Amino acid sequence: xxxxxxxxxxxxxxxxxxxxxxxxxxxxxxxxxxxxxxxxxxxxxxxxxxxxxxxxxxxxxxxxxxxxxxxxxxxxxxxxxxxxxxxxxxxxxxxxxxxxxxxxxxxxxxxxxxxxxxxxxxxxxxxxxxxxxxxxxxxxxxxxxxxxxxxxxxxxxxxxxxxxxxxxxxxxxxxxxxxxxxxxxxxxxxxxxxxxxxxxxxxxxxxxxxxxxxxxxxxxxxxxxxxxxxxxxxxxxxxxxxxxxxxxxxxxxxxxxx
Amino acid sequence: xxxxxxxxxxxxxxxxxxxxxxxxxxxxxxxxxxxxxxxxxxxxxxxxxxxxxxxxxxxxxxxxxxxxxxxxxxxxxxxxxxxxxxxxxxxxxxxxxxxxxxxxxxxxxxxxxxxxxxxxxxxxxxxxxxxxxxxxxxxxxxxxxxxxxxxxxxxxxxxxxxxxxxxxxxxxxxxxxxxxxxxxxxxxxxxxxxxxxxxxxxxxxxxxxxxxxxxxxxxxxxxxxxxxxxxxxxxxxxxxxxxxxxxxxxxxxxxxxx
Numbered sequence: 001x002x003x004x005x006x007x008x009x010x011x012x013x014x015x016x017x018x019x020x021x022x023x024x025x026x027x028x029x030x031x032x033x034x035x036x037x038x039x040x041x042x043x044x045x046x047x048x049x050x051x052x053x054x055x056x057x058x059x060x061x062x063x064x065x066x067x068x069x070x071x072x073x074x075x076x077x078x079x080x081x082x083x084x085x086x087x088x089x090x091x092x093x094x095x096x097x098x099x100x101x102x103x104x105x106x107x108x109x110x111x112x113x114x115x116x117x118x119x120x121x122x123x124x125x126x127x128x129x130x131x132x133x134x135x136x137x138x139x140x141x142x143x144x145x146x147x148x149x150x151x152x153x154x155x156x157x158x159x160x161x162x163x164x165x166x167x168x169x170x171x172x173x174x175x176x177x178x179x180x181x182x183x184x185x186x187x188x189x190x191x192x193x194x195x196x197x198x199x200x201x202x203x204x205x206x207x208x209x210x211x212x213x214x215x216x217x218x219x220x221x222x223x224x225x226x227x228x229x230x231x232x233x234x235x236x237x238x239x240x241x242x243x244x245x246x247x248x249x250x251x252x253x254x255x256x257x258x
Numbered sequence: 259x260x261x262x263x264x265x266x267x268x269x270x271x272x273x274x275x276x277x278x279x280x281x282x283x284x285x286x287x288x289x290x291x292x293x294x295x296x297x298x299x300x301x302x303x304x305x306x307x308x309x310x311x312x313x314x315x316x317x318x319x320x321x322x323x324x325x326x327x328x329x330x331x332x333x334x335x336x337x338x339x340x341x342x343x344x345x346x347x348x349x350x351x352x353x354x355x356x357x358x359x360x361x362x363x364x365x366x367x368x369x370x371x372x373x374x375x376x377x378x379x380x381x382x383x384x385x386x387x388x389x390x391x392x393x394x395x396x397x398x399x400x401x402x403x404x405x406x407x408x409x410x411x412x413x414x415x416x417x418x419x420x421x422x423x424x425x426x427x428x429x430x431x432x433x434x435x436x437x438x439x440x441x442x443x444x445x446x447x448x449x450x451x452x453x454x455x456x457x458x459x460x461x462x463x464x465x466x467x468x469x470x471x472x473x474x475x476x477x478x479x480x481x482x483x484x485x486x487x488x489x490x491x492x493x494x495x496x497x498x499x500x501x502x503x504x505x506x507x508x509x510x511x512x513x514x515x516x
Contacts, residue, residue: 015463018299020289021434021478022465027304031278041276043311046285046302049463053301076444077464078451113473118447153466176279186334189376193336205273205307206335207280208411215371220279 006039006171009061012046013054013072013082014152025154026071033161038170039067049073054085062089062147067168069161072152074141076118082149083142087126090144097125100140107138133163172224177233181245184208184215191239192219199232201225264297264429267319270304271312271330271340272410283412284329291419296428297325307331312343320347320405325426327419330410332399334376340407341400345384348402355383358398365396391421430482435491439503442466442473449497450477457490459483 010030016022027044034041042065047053054073062068073082087094101123108115122139125131132141132148136159141150143164150160181188185208196204202223209216219236221229237247268288274280285302292299300323305311312331320326331340345352359381366373380397383389390399390406394417399408401422408418439446443466454462460481467474477494479487495505 012302015461015480016465016478017285018289018302019293019432019434019480020286020291020299023283023286025281027275028278028281031276033278035277041278042306044270044276044302044304046304048300075464075466077447078454079463113442113444116444116448118451119444121447174277176277184371186371186374186377186380189335189379190374193376196336203273205337206333207274208333220274222273222277 006067006169007042007065008034008039008067008069009043009045009065010041011054011057011061011068011070012044012152013049013070014046015048015079017046017072018048026152026157029154029158030069030071030161033165035174037165037168038173039168040171040174049079049081051081051085051088054082055089058086058089058147062145066146068147070147070149071157074122074139074149074151076121076139080121083121083124083126086144086147086149090126090147092126092128092144094124095127096120096123097129097131097142099131100125100142103131103140104138132160135159135163174222174224175226175229176220176222177229178218178220178249179233179236179240180209180216180218180248181240182211182214182216183240183243183245185217187243188217188219188240188245191243192236195232195236195239198235199223199228202228202232204232264325264427265300265323266292266297266325266327267301267303267323268299269312269315269319269326269328270302270410271307271328272304273306273337275304275330276306284410284415287412287416288327288329288419291423293432295423295426296431297426298429298432307337307339309339309343309346312340313347316344316347316405320403324404326405328405328407329415332380332397332407332409334379338379341379341382341384344402344405344407347405348384350384350386350402352382353385354378354381355387355389355400357389358383358400361389361398362396390418393417393421432480432482433484433487434478434480435487436476436478436507437491437494437498438467438474438476438506439498440469440472440474441498441501441503443475445501446475446477446498446503449501450494453490453494453497456493457481457486460486460490462490 045057073080125142129142129144136156141160150157205220207218240247303315331338383400387400387402394414399418408415463478465476498505
């Protein structure tokens with residue numbers, strides 16, 4: 001039987017995210033993937049390309065969670081400092097990894113692009129790191145203990161995550177069920193709180209939306225026991241009807257993200 | 259003359275972000291707004307709706323930065339615990355704020371929606387907090403010292419941020435200039451590093467892209483001195499031509515975010 005709770009944290013590294021130049025899309029992708037595997041993404045930190053900030057985030061989070069992922073800062077230019085910072089976080093030498101070097105040599109051969117000194121940065125890892133296959137652009141990510149160092153470019157990050165996913169052990173999978181109703185959050189709050197008290201093992205969330213000028217609320221029930229979720233959803237729908245609402249089961253309206 | 263460096267941090271609060279149900283869009287908005295005001299967004303933490311996690315993030319970040327913003331968790335339901343957690347972070351009583359109560363009374367009057375006990379949660383603040391106007395949906399945010407507590411729903415958060423913005427003091431505004439070139443990052447890396455060494459006050463970033471199957475790199479020069487940026491951009495373009503590239507000044511291709 002899988003562990004009840006497996007947690008992960010993510011460190012998003014890059015000035016371009018914090019200046020607003022680039023909009024991060026990796027958090028949402030990893031959040032969905034990890035959740036589907038029964039791994040609870042507990043925390044995300046976004047930091048600048050600064051060694052101290054990277055080291056502090058990696059060391060705090062790897063001690064607190066089963067898995068840590070980093071995205072960004074592993075390319076060939078001077079502002080790509082993630083690999084060296086992770087080596088320092090683990091007090092490991094930062095060296096050419098012979099396997100990474102072979103992968104890069106094979107990747108650049110015949111491309112007209114040269115495996116120069118800058119690109120050789122991408123052949124360096126903390127000593128003893130395991131490589132993470134990059135099916136998109138050659139240069140591998142790597143893992144040291146529970147820390148997985150991935151690229152920042154979304155397509156490359158996804159390819160690397162897919163390489164890593166089979167090695168991760170999830171906990172019990174969290175199922176969720178949504179119910180939407182055209183009642184305000186404040187109208188359903190008391191019933192919802194009572195339901196939460198009756199079902200302490202479920203995580204019950206409430207998210208407002210506006211549809212054609214009317215206020216509505218999407219209620220999300222999450223937990224590992226589908227029968228329990230179904231029972232709670234039944235009670236919830238009864239309570240919503242009691243308040244004069246017409247509960248709609250999926251497809252629910254999209255969350256207000258715009 | 260404004261302070262040279264003003265920094266801010268953001269705490270994004272909500273299980274729905276970390277489960278992947280809702281994609282955060284507030285980081286990108288606040289990053290752009292703060293950057294434009296000369297406020298350096300140094301760090302973002304995304305945490306679950308858990309009191310300990312919120313308190314730890316708020317207390318660490320408010321000690322380290324000029325401004326802290328939180329988004330999410332200030333509605334009327336049981337999972338909205340941000341306000342009380344911020345009160346605990348400051349060791350302040352969490353009470354009905356008479357001004358907030360008046361605002362809510364006026365907002366709900368005649369709407370057919372009742373200012374019930376659940377909605378009265380939104381009239382509570384840490385004692386002595388200043389309110390932040392919510393032009394969208396009534397219930398105000400608030401500020402305690404350097405911590406600004408905003409809504410999570412993007413339209414409401416933006417309205418609140420616009421209310422707050424005139425009270426923030428920015429540092430020197432950071433200007434940026436982008437140059438795109440159809441050369442790989444690894445081809446430009448050495449020249450770029452040399453340029454960074456000659457212009458230590460500038461932040462020089464490098465972001466790869468693919469256009470019609472060809473590899474390209476967008477180079478971003480950021481700093482507070484426009485003349486310095488222009489000089490560095492001139493040297494950069496000369497170096498790129500020297501490498502056989504044709505530097506394109508804006509409009510640059512979009513960053514690879516998809």
